[in-house]
Amino acid sequence: MSLTSEGGHGAVPTGAEIPVEPRPAASRRDWPLYEVFVRGKRGLNHVHVGSLHAPDDEMAVHAARDVYTRRNEGVSIWVVKAADITASSPDEKDPLFAPSGDKVYRHPTFYEIPEDVPHM
Amino acid sequence: MSAPTLERPAPDEAALQRQFDATIAADHRIEPRDWMPEGYRRTLIRQVAQHAHSEIIGMQPEGDWLLAAPSLRRKAILLAKVQDEAGHGMYLYSAAETLGADRADLTDKLIERKQKYSSIFNYPTLSYADVGVIGWLVDGAAICNQVPLCRSSYGPYARAMIRICKEESFHQRQGYELLMTMMRGTDEQRAMVQDSVDRWWWPSLMMFGPPDDDSPNSAQSMAWGIKRHSNDELRQRFVDMSVPQAEFLGVTLPDPDLTWDEQSGHWRFGAIDWDEFKRVISGHGPANDERIARRRAARDDNAWVTEAATAYARKHDGGRPAEEHAGSAA
Ligand SMILES: [Fe+2]
Ligand SMILES: [Fe+2]
Numbered sequence: 001m002s003l004t005s006e007g008g009h010g011a012v013p014t015g016a017e018i019p020v021e022p023r024p025a026a027s028r029r030d031w032p033l034y035e036v037f038v039r040g041k042r043g044l045n046h047v048h049v050g051s052l053h054a055p056d057d058e059m060a061v062h063a064a065r066d067v068y069t070r071r072n073e074g075v076s077i078w079v080v081k082a083a084d085i086t087a088s089s090p091d092e093k094d095p096l097f098a099p100s101g102d103k104v105y106r107h108p109t110f111y112e113i114p115e116d117v118p119h120m
Numbered sequence: 121m122s123a124p125t126l127e128r129p130a131p132d133e134a135a136l137q138r139q140f141d142a143t144i145a146a147d148h149r150i151e152p153r154d155w156m157p158e159g160y161r162r163t164l165i166r167q168v169a170q171h172a173h174s175e176i177i178g179m180q181p182e183g184d185w186l187l188a189a190p191s192l193r194r195k196a197i198l199l200a201k202v203q204d205e206a207g208h209g210m211y212l213y214s215a216a217e218t219l220g221a222d223r224a225d226l227t228d229k230l231i232e233r234k235q236k237y238s239s240i241f242n243y244p245t246l247s248y249a250d251v252g253v254i255g256w257l258v259d260g261a262a263i264c265n266q267v268p269l270c271r272s273s274y275g276p277y278a279r280a281m282i283r284i285c286k287e288e289s290f291h292q293r294q295g296y297e298l299l300m301t302m303m304r305g306t307d308e309q310r311a312m313v314q315d316s317v318d319r320w321w322w323p324s325l326m327m328f329g330p331p332d333d334d335s336p337n338s339a340q341s342m343a344w345g346i347k348r349h350s351n352d353e354l355r356q357r358f359v360d361m362s363v364p365q366a367e368f369l370g371v372t373l374p375d376p377d378l379t380w381d382e383q384s385g386h387w388r389f390g391a392i393d394w395d396e397f398k399r400v401i402s403g404h405g406p407a408n409d410e411r412i413a414r415r416r417a418a419r420d421d422n423a424w425v426t427e428a429a430t431a432y433a434r435k436h437d438g439g440r441p442a443e444e445h446a447g448s449a450a
Contacts, residue, residue: 049283051217053224059433
């Protein structure tokens with residue numbers, strides 16, 4: 001048996017005898033997956049903090065409070081079903097972001113202004 | 121989660137591997153929807169899942185003292201600590217799901233004993249002093265292990281570890297404060313603390329895993345940036361931290377070979393009983409059966425709550441079915 005302590009709380013086995021299923025059949029028993037976003041304080045954006053399972057939107061907000069804000073980490077919570085998120089795909093990165101790649105003139109540094117122009 | 125599909129040629133595996141290697145080499149983070157070698161994905165799922173299991177099972181030994189804590193103050197502290205461990209488990213299952221694992225499926229594997237959790241939680245908490253010693257030594261060892269994981273190459277795992285490490289410091293301090301309070305008490309209380317240290321010291325050292333020359337998978341994990349320090353390195357760091365803390369507390373660590381090595385600037389310690397470790401991790405520790413039985417009962421006895429909430433949601437969500445969940449986007 002080969003062992004590792006990588007798992008934080010101490011040594012656990014790592015050998016091939018430990019089953020790992022990257023794509024298991026979705027469990028019938030479990031609730032839908034929600035992604036959780038928290039606004040840390042007024043003036044900041046909501047930031048993604050993790051996910052959880054809940055039977056409905058309201059329960060997801062309550063669970064998010066308990067899991068992600070036990071120490072006043074937030075003033076506002078968003079939850080959204082993971083299945084409802086549409087995202088760009090990492091391997092489309094080049095074509096998707098290409099339109100902004102060659103537009104250097106969108107940046108202030110593109111413009112040469114003499115040092116002695118004040119307040120610019 | 122769905123992604124808009126673009127017409128594109130089949131990905132070139134070698135190019136993807138090069139991109140992955142370059143990301144690791146630059147010490148950048150791998151994110152959930154990036155291509156990654158299957159070995160990396162499997163290693164992470166196994167590690168993150170077993171770490172999550174450890175947090176969840178780790179609630180039990182201390183949870184046994186919730187109703188017997190000697191004051192409302194101690195009870196509130198212990199409850200908050202045990203609740204944090206539940207939170208840690210949730211952060212980690214969440215990270216595992218970004219790799220394509222399924223939370224309920226992982227729990228089933230734990231209950232069926234196909235996946236493991238840390239050996240340390242298979243020891244019973246025989247006295248209230250154990251609550252203090254677990255906070256001081258077990259959470260202390262976990263901190264040594266977990267701080268470097270905040271820089272793990274897998275983004276969601278590293279981010280979960282950052283949240284966890286912020287909370288662990290409270291765990292260790294409340295334990296040490298509890299022990300200081302007992303050490304200021306009666307002879308009987310001091311004896312309880314010493315007895316507890318005697319029982320937990322060696323299992324705490326085992327938490328760092330087998331010695332480096334008996335840790336065949338470490339090299340690959342180091343190369344992938346999943347692991348940052350060797351088992352022996354972390355164990356030594358823990359011993360060096362703990363010796364002066366024990367001295368301050370006024371307890372004796374149960375190791376006659378513990379000596380200060382002037383030359384290396386480290387504390388040298390005696391041989392660890394790896395046979396005991398292997399016995400405990402493979403299911404024959406003092407409390408393995410009890411831990412798993414209780415986790416199974418929690419799943420099965422509460423299944424009706426899950427079902428009732430699902431039925432309620434279906435009824436009140438305009439008939440929108442609680443469909444199969446897709447993989448996490450995190
Ligand atoms: Fe923890
Ligand atoms: Fe902890």
